[in-house]
Amino acid sequence: VSILDSKEPFRKAGWLTTRMIAAAPTMMGLAQRYWPIPKLGGKAAVTRYDDVLEVFATDTAFGAPYEENLAVITDGQPFFLGMEDTDQYRAQLQAMRDVVLAQDLPRLGEEAERRAEAIVAASNGRVEVVSLVRKVTFDLIGGYFGVPEPPRGSLAVWGSRLFEYQFTGSPKETDWTKEMAELALAFRNHVDAVIAARKAAGQGPDDVLQRCLAAQAAGKPGYSDVEIRTALVCMVVGGPPQPPMVVPQAMEQLLRRPRWLRTAGEAARAGEDARLHDIVFEAMRFDPLAPALPRTALADHWVARGTDRATLIPKGTNVMTAFASAMMDPRRIPDSERFDPDRLPHEYCHFGHGLHQCFGRMINHATLHRMLKPLLARPHIRRARGGDGRLRKNGAFSERLVVQFDAVAAA
């Protein structure tokens, strides 16, 4: 079967890989305490809150190593995730900021909830949370940016496969790279066709693509067809694969804490969205996106200078920047093991920090909790019986979590 028709969003990870990723938070927790900046054979990690923020903030010394993999996806076109802090970075980021607007956030939040509600309402009381969130997110974000389903295959599978390659693959893995190059070509061709059709129609809905085309027509730089295509492909690959990872993880954490599951249900039923947001984002802290984000040392740099853990990171070192561990650092996060939705914003770094901080973070703050709201609002929400009712992961990716609620008989 061609990769274009695959129904599996991710490759099958081995049992050992999945176990090792699951053990990472414990390992990082031990490191945070006893060896906060471990360094061995060209690799290092930072595990304390202060050091994680220092590495993210010092982008002149620690670069994001994404360019090579991105080139496979974009056919060598630059995208700002892979760049250092250059004029080109700032111009490209600004071009996207001019078309992805804060005024859209309330309607994105409402749409996320409406789409999730439709799935829950049609479910007969049994819902698989990972596929719910995947469907809602790709429909929502694809629609917002103006990228519809391809004529063949599925946007969610294409986006997730390329995301997996972008963040866990490498051009050194030649067979995988060849397969992803084929998929990426199909994705680019799809988006090119969408752009051409919109231009031919001369009109379209008020989405990001339409705003890009309006900017192009007005002669603004940064919106050539290729620049628009690159941005749309990278947004759909970079963004929507992530909520189906972290939102089911948050649900699993709530299921482990019946009192907070109840409180979340009350907030959902009362329409207290801000409270629900705080509960869901706190739940995410106990199992965030990933243990760490990668950085490469661009120059020799002392981390934690002036402390007794000060460590020289030589140029070329791969640095695991353990933001999950940072959010559990008791030196900065009061009573860090306690579930507390009243924490301050700086106690979280779900979306990174500094130069490459998540472009979609405001969209996430507007939508992630709204995807769970219809489910949480249902009566007696609980795990399905047996293994189905526990979050199963495939490597770093959430795979399956089935919950049940008492379906109310139609009047």
Ligand code: HEM
């Ligand atoms: C649960 C949802 C999400 C999580 C947890 C998440 C997390 C992150 C993180 C941690 C980074 C920083 C990467 C690094 O510094 O190495 C990042 C960057 C980025 N995210 Fe997200 N993200 C999410 C959703 C989205 C969405 C929905 C979009 C698009 C609409 C998006 C677009 C981006 C882009 C374009 C970047 C690169 C920013 C730059 O290089 O300046 N993300 N995200």
